Amino acid sequence: MTSSSSSSINQASSRDELRELVRSQLAMLLHQGNYEGAKSLLVPVQSPDIAEAIAGLPEALQAIAFRLLSKNRSIEVFEYLDTDTQENLLAEFKRQEFREIVDQMSPDDRARLFDELPAKLVSRLLNQLSPEERDATALLLGYKPGTAGRMMTPEYIALRQDFTVEQAFDQIRQQAHVAETIYHLYVTEADRHLIGILSLRDLVTAQPDQIIADVMTREVVSVHTDTDQEEVAQIIQRYDFITVPVVDAEERLVGIVTVDDILDVVQAETTEDIYTLGGVEAGEKDYFQTNLFTVARRRVVWLFVLLITNTGTITVIQQQEELLEQVVELAAFIPLLIDTGGNVGAQSSTVVIRGLNTDEVQTRNALKIIRREAIAGTCLGIMLGVVVTVWAYVQVDFGVALAVGVSLLAISLLASVAGAALPFLFKALKFDPALMSAPFITTIVDVLGVFIYLYVARMILGL
Template sequence: MVQDAAQASLQELLEDGSFDAVRAMLIPMQPADVAEMIDELPDTFQAVAFRLLPKDEAIEVYEYLPSRVQQNLLMEFRHPEVLEIVDRMSPDDRARLFDELPAKVVRRLLVDMSPAERNATALLLGYPDESAGRIMTSEFVTLRGSLTAAQALDRIRRLARSSETIYTLYVTDNSRHLLGTLSLRDLVIAQPEQLIEEIMTEEVVFVKTDTDQEEAALLIQHYDFLALPVVDRELRLVGIVTVDDLMDVIEAEVTEDIYTAGGVQSVGDDYFETNLLTVARKRVVWLLVLLVTNTATSAVIKGQEDLLQQVVILTAFIPLLIGAGGNVGAQSSTVVIRGLNTEDVQPSDMAYIVGRETLAGLILGLLLGSAVTLWAFFLEGNLGVALSVGLSLIAISLIATFAGAALPFLFKALKFDPALMSAPFITTAVDVLGVLIYLNIARLILGI
C-alpha cells in the first residue's frame, strides 16, 4: 500500500513538473526500488524520471531495470549519454543488454566504447548462450601468493570501487592460473606479515567458461558461495559469476520449466508483453500435438461402439476416469522432474523412484477405486458398472504413476529436458490407455 502511494505521488509530481520534489523522493531510495518505480511509470515519464537521477546513481539504477525499459531509455537519450551509461555498466550486465538490442545498435555502441570495456564485452558475447562465460564479470580482485596480508589489503583498497565483489578473493600465478581462494574475513583477521599462500584455500570449486549457467547456479546454492570463479581451458582465471546474477538465472530456468510443463514455449523475458501472434504461434505447437494424440482416444471409443450402445451409462464415467488418471500422472511427473532439476534425484535412482511412485499409485488407486465403486453403485445401482469403474481406476492409477515417474528419466537419458514430459503430454497418453482399459474391463465384467 505504501509503495502504491509513493508510485502515485511520483507520477503526480512528474505530471506537475515538480522535478526538485521528484529528485528529493528518489535520491534517498535504494537503486533497486528506484528501478521498480521507474518501471511502473508510463513510458512518457520513464526517461524524465531517469534523467533526474545523479549520474552515478543512474548507472546503478539502470542495471536493475528490465531489458524492455533499458532499451526504451536508450532510444530516448542522446548518443553521448547512452555511451556513458553503457560504458560504465558491469560487463555481464552490458552483455545481457546487448543480447536484447538490434545488431546495428550494438555495433555502433561497441565502436564508441573505451577499448577495455569493448574488449570485455566482446569476450562475453563470444561465449555460448546460457553458459557461465556469458554471465561472468571480469571485475574482481586477484592476489599473488607472495603478498603479505597487509599488502593484499592495500591492493583491495585500490581496486574495491571497480570490482563486482571483494568478499571472495582469488589467488593466481603470473600466468593467471587459479591457485586458491581467500575470504575477506580470513584476510582481515590474519597477521599483517602472513603470506597469502599460507592462509588461502587451495581446494577451489570452479566452473569453465562453457559450463551451463544452471549448473553454476546449483554449485553456488550447494556451497553457499557469494561468487564462483570461471576458468578457461588452460585453467586460467577469466571471470567470476556472482550470486545476484545466478539468482536471475534460477528465476529464468524456473520460468522456462513452468512454461514447458504447461506446454507453453518460452517467448522471452515478459510473456504478457509479447505480441499476441507470437504467443499464439508458440502455444499452438503443443496444442496441435495434443489434439492429434487425442484422436487416438476417439478411435478407441469408436472401436467399442457396440458396448457403449448396450450400456450407455458407461460413457458417463469416461471423463471421471481419464481426469483422475491425468491428475495422478501429473503429480508423479511433477515431483520427479523437480527432483531431477534440483539433483535431489539421480538417474541411478530410477528403479527405486519409479517403484516407489508405482506403489503410491497402487495405494491411491485402491483408495480412489473403492470410493468411486461405491459412488457409481449408489448412482446407477448396477454392480457390474460400478466394479468396472473402480477396477479401471486402480489400473489407470498404476499406469499413470509409472508413466509419470519413468518418462522424465527416459528424457533425461536421451539428453532432453525432463520438463518436456509435461502434464499435458502425460495426461493425453493416460487418456488413451485409460479409455482402452476401462472399456475392455467393462466388456469382460458385463460379459458383452
Template sequence: MTENPPSSTRRSNVSRQELVELVRSQLEALLQQENFQGAKALLVPVQPVDIAQAIEDLPKAMQAIAFRLLSKQEAIEVYEYLDSSVQQSLIAELRHQEVFDIIDKMSPDDRARLFDELPAKVVRRLLEQLSPDEREATALLLGYKEGTAGRIMTTEYLSVKEGLTISQAIERVRVFASAAETIYYLYVTDRERRLTGTLSFRDLVIAQPEQRLGEIMTCDVVFVHTDTDQEEVARVIQHYDLVAVPVVDTEQRLVGIVTVDDVLDVLEQETTEDIYTLGGLEAGGDRYFQTNILTAARKRVVWLFVLLIANTGTATVISSQEDVLKQVVALAAFIPLLIDAGGNVGAQSSTVVIRGLNLKEVGIKKALQIVTRETITGALLGVMLGVAVIIWAYFLEGSLPIAITVGMSLVAITIIAAFSGSGLPFLFGSLGLDPALMSAPFITTAVDVLGVFVYLMIARVILQI
C-alpha cells in the same frame, strides 16, 4: 497540491511491493503535474532496485522522463536493474551521450546481457564508443556461449599474487576495491594467472601483516569453467554457500567470477522457463504479460495442436467400443472422471520426477527404482480413490456391477498414469530431449487413450457384454 514522498514511518508499515506501488503512483502523479522537482525529491531516499521497478510500471511515455530525473551515478545503478525491454526503450529515447555514459559504467556482465537483446548494428556502435578496457571485457563475455558461466561472469574481481604479504594485499584492496564487484573473496594466482587459492576478507584482516598469502589461503578451491552451464554454476554456489565462485579457462587461468546476485537472476530465468515448459508454452525471454496477444497465442498454440491431434486417439477408442456404450449408456458418464483423475496422478508423478532431475536428486541410474516407487504409489492412490468412486457410482446409478467397473478401472488407470508420469521423463532425458517439454503431451495421450481402452475392456468383462 502535490503529494509528498512516503516517510520512513510509513515505509515501516508497508511491504516492499506496496512501497514500490506507492512510489510509482506518486511519481506518476507528480510527472503528470510536471512537478519534476517534487518527483526528483520523491526518488532520493528510494533504493535503486525499487526505483527501477517503479519506472518499469510507469506508462511508457513517462519512463524516459522519470529516468532523466536521476543523478548520473544513480541512473547507472537503476539502469542495471531495469527489464531488458525498458533498457532498449530508454536507449532509443535518451541522447547518445547519455546512453554512452550509462553503458560505459555498467558492469561487463550486465552490459553483455543488454547487448544480447539489442540489434547488432546498435551493439557495434556502442562497442566502438567504449573505452578499450571495457570493450575488451565485454567482447570477452560475448564470445562465450549463451547460458554458460563465461557469459554471466564479471571480470571485475580482485586477484592477488601468492607471494604478497598481508599488508601488501590490504593495500591492493584499498586501491582497487572500488572497481571490483565484490571484495568478500580475494583470488590468489601465480605468475601465469592460474588460480591457486582463495581467502576471505575476514582471513585477510585477522592475519599478521608480515604473513604471506600462500600461508593462509585455502588451496582447495571451488571453481567452475567458462563453458559450465549456468544452472550448474547456480548449484555450485548454493551447495557450497558461496557469495561468488571463480571462473577459469581451459588452462586454469582466472578469467572472472560469478556472484550470487547473478545466480539469483539465472535461477529465476530457469525456473520461469521450466514452469512455461511444464505448461506446454514456448519459453521466451520477454515477460509473458508484456507481450502482445498474437505473440502470447503463438507461444501457447503449438502443444495445444499436438494435444488436439493426440486426443483423436481417445475418440478412435470410444468409436471402436461403441457397442459397449450403447448397451450401458451410464458408462459414458464416468469417462471424464476417470481420465481426469488419471491425468492428475500422471502430472503429479512427472512433476516430482522432473524436479528431481533438474535438482540432480535423481538420475537415469535410479530410473527403475523411482518408476517402481511411483507405480506402487499410483496403485495405493488408485485403491483409495477407487473405494470412494465405487460408493459414489453406486449412489448415482444404483448398479453394483457398474460401480465396481468404474472403481477397478480407476485403480488400473492410476497405475498406468503413475508409470507413464514417472517413466517418460527418464526416457526422454536419456534420448537427449527436454523431459519437461516432451512429457506432458505424451502422458496426457497415454492416460486418455489407454485409460478409456482399459475402462471399456473391464466393462466388457464385468458386465459380460
C-alpha cells in the same frame, strides 16, 4: 508537495506499498511538471524500486524521470531496468549520455544488454566504449549464451601467494572500487593460473605479517567458461557460495559469477520449466509486454499436439460403441476415470521433473523411482477405487461399479509409471524433461485409460 511525498514514503508499511506509492506519486509529479518534487521523491528510494517505478511509467515520461537521477545513481538504476525499458531510454539519450551510461555498466550487465540490441547498434556501442570496457565486453560476448563465460564478470581481485596480509589489504583498497565483490579473493600465479581462494574474513582474522599462501584454501571449486549456467547455479547452491571462479581450458582465472546473477538464472530457468509444464512456449518478455498474437502462438503448438493425440480417445470409444450402447451407464464414468488418471500422472511427473532439475533425482536411480511411483500409484488406486466402487454401486449395478473401481486401480498404476518414466526417457534422449508436461501425460493416460476401462468392463460384464 515534496515534504508530503517524503512523509508518505517513510510511512509505507511494506515494500509492496512503497513501490506502489513511488509509482503513483512519481507519475503524478511528472504529469504536473513538478520535477524538483519528483527528484526529491526518489532520493530515499532504493535503486531496484526506482527502476520498477520508471518501467511502469509511460514511455514519454521514462527518460524524464531517469534524467532526474544523479550520474552515479542513474547507472545503478539502469542496470536494474528490464531490457525493453533500457532500449527505450537509450533511444532518447544523446550520444554522449548514451556512451557514458553504457561505459559505466558492469561488463556482465552490459553483455546482457547487448544480447538484446540490434547487431549494428552493438557494433557502434562497442566502438564508443573505452578500450578496457570494450575488451571486457568483447570477452564475454565471445562465449556461448547460457554459459558461465557469458554471465561472468571479469572484475575481481586477484592476489599473489607471496603477499603478506597487509599487502593484500593495500591491493584490496586499490581495486575495491572496480571489483564486483571483495568478499572472496583469488590467488593466482603470474600466468593467472588459479591456485587458491580466501575470504575477507580470513584476511581480517590473520596477522598482518602472515603470508597469503599460509592463509588461503588450495582446494578451489571452480567452473569452466563453457559450463552451463544451470550447473553453475547448482554448484553455488550446493556449496553455499557467494561467488564462484570461472577458469578457461588452461585453468587460468578469467572471471567470477556472483550469486545475484545466479538468482536471475534460477528465476528464468524456473519460469521456463513452469511454462513447459503447462504446455506453453516460454518467452523472454513480460506477459503484459507481449502482444496477444504472440501469446496465442506460444500456446497453440501444444494445443494442436493435444488435439491430435486426443483423437486416439475418440477412436477407442468408436471401436467400443457397441458395448456403450448395451451398457449406457459406462459412458457416465469415463470423464471421472481419465481426469483422475491425468491428475495422478501429473503428480508423478511433477515430482520427477523437479527432482531432475534440482539434482535430487539421478538418472541412475530411474528404475528405483519408477518402482516407488508404481507402488504409490497402486496405493492411490486401491484407496480411490474402493471409494468410487461404493459410490458407483449406489447409482448403478454392481458389475458396472466393480468395472469402474478396477479400472481406476489400473489407470492409477499406469499413470504413475508413465508420469515417472517418461521424463527419464526424454532426458536420455537429450530433451528437456519438462517437455513431458502434465498436458501431454494426461493425453496419453486418457487414450490408454479409456481402452483399459472399456476392456475391463467387457470382461467383468461378459459382453
